[in-house]
Amino acid sequence: MVTKNLGFGLMRLPMAGEAVDIAACCEMTDRFLAAGGTYFDTALMYCGKQSEAAVGEFLTSRYPRDAFTVATKLHSGFFQTLEDRDTVFAAQLERTGVEYFDYYLLHAIDRNCYGKYTDLDCFEWLKGKKAEGKVRHVGFSYHDSADFLDRVLTEHPEMEFVQLQLNYLDWESEDVQSRRCYEVARKHNKPVIVMEPVKGGTLATLPEQAEAIFRAAHPDWTPASWALRFVMELPGVLTVLSGMSNFAQMEDNLFTVTDPVLLSEEDHARIRQVAAILRGQESIPCTGCAYCVTDCPMSIPIPRCFALYNEDQQIYGGAGKDWDASVWTPASTYYDNLIKENNGASACIACGACMEACPQHLEIPDLLKTVAHRFEG
Ligand code: SF4
Ligand code: SF4
Structure with missing residues (x-):
């Protein structure tokens, strides 16, 4: 039995034109909760800044507070002063319709924004929110080297968890350093929340040569299922976030997390084989987060x-x-x-x-x- 928890990532919600498709979100949420899921991960900037308000519509207004856990984040791009942090936080509570967040993260820490989070005292601020009961667990999401993560966790042992980009393609990547970041988190005894397990969908659709390797071993597992299994079975993983955009993806993920079959040594070898094939292709390691689009003066998609x-x-x-x-x-x-x-x-x-x-x-x-x-x- 795979026991790791599947989290509903709310970065790529189903859309109806320019707006979040609330009816589709309600249907997916009902299925997710009925299947035993609880974790919902949103952020101010997701879905053109609609995701948090959508949570209020499809989740918090429809279910009792103890039926779910909600995570959201403070991003360095959305505050300039000490007061701004509280303004952002209060608006997030209001939009999502909750009185406290179960998990609150400093968003996308790397060496460029770490100084801003420390200069504006965000780590202490977050501890204060926890002391007030407005946040249950404090942590951060992270995009930089393993060495820098070691520094952040050493300087901030009060952080209770870390959210990392882990997937089998980035596992040995020089840039993302999935494996090494995971090992640093383990060294500091921090539970890991996994983001981008399917690498923004890249690992859901494979070239035929790669997909055939997976299919020959487990015909009923999709490529996305292989990707999820790879991270779910890692020790110390608290939750694996999957940015599900439709009902079929949710069903596939629920099948994966309830399937009692674990990856064998041979399966891990197949995953390494597929990763080698994918690395051999000239692809751009973009996860589709769209953070880059906001400030582009040419509005390039x-x-x-x-x-x-x-x-x-x-x-x-x-x-x-x-x-x-x-x-x-x-x-x-x-x-x-x-x-x-x-x-x-x-x-x-x-x-x-x-x-x-x-x-x-x-x-x-x-x-x-x-x-x-x-x-x-
Ligand atoms: S290029 Fe843009 S969408 Fe792609 S990973 Fe970077 S910020 Fe995200
Ligand atoms: S114009 Fe080019 S460099 Fe400038 S923000 Fe847009 S994509 Fe980036």
């Missing part, structure tokens, strides 16, 4: 550009393949559709504003040049 490029590479590409705009693929059609109503990758003026916000530390202007070369010529 950056994650959508990268997702289409990755799709192209994963399905039709291969290591070192240098296609230009003369080559048609389904993704190139979708890209053409996208830039009918938006600026394309070539509109980037290399101002660098997006890079400040990117938790994956991507060289976005350079990558957009690659995307523009591929799709726009």
Whole structure:
């Protein structure tokens, strides 16, 4: 029996046009709670800043307070003064419709924003919220090296948990350092909440060669199920967040967490094989969080550009393949559709504003040049 807890990540909620599809969220929430799930993870910036208010509609106004746990976050981009922190927090309570948060996180700590969180005394502030009973558990989400995580946890032992980007593709990544960050959290005895277990959906749709490896071993497991199992079985994992966008994804995840079959040594070898295949392809390690979009003066739909490029590479590409705009693929059609109503990758003026916000530390202007070369010529 897989005993790890599945968390409902609310970053990629189903949408009806520009608005969160509340009816679909209600249906998914009912199913999730009935299946024994409790953990809901939101943030101010998710779903075009609609996610927290949606929680109030589909969850907290419909269920008693002891039926669920809610996590939300303070992001360094949304406060400038000591007073701002309380203003943001009070608005979050009001929007979500709760009197306290079960989990509250300083959002996306890395070496760029850590100074702001410490200069504005956010760690002490968070302890104060806990003492007031407005927060039950305090922690932070994290996007930087393992060494820097060691420093943060050493300087702030009062943090009760850490939220890390863990998945089998980033496990040995030089940039994300999933394995090493996980080991640092374990060293500090901090429970881990896993984010991006399916890497923003990248591990849900695999190239045929990779998917065949999984299918041959367990025909009834989807690629996303393999990705979830990889992190769920790690010791010390409190919750695995899955950003479920529809009912089918939820059913697949619930099947995974209730399936008594565990990964064997041979399965782990298959996962390493698939990771090697994926690493051999020229994909952009964008998780689709869309943090970069807010400050882009050209309003470029950056994650959508990268997702289409990755799709192209994963399905039709291969290591070192240098296609230009003369080559048609389904993704190139979708890209053409996208830039009918938006600026394309070539509109980037290399101002660098997006890079400040990117938790994956991507060289976005350079990558957009690659995307523009591929799709726009
Ligand atoms: S560097 Fe390019 S993509 Fe990034 S914010 Fe500036 S214009 Fe937008
Ligand atoms: S480029 Fe970075 S900030 Fe933008 S969506 Fe991708 S991972 Fe998120």
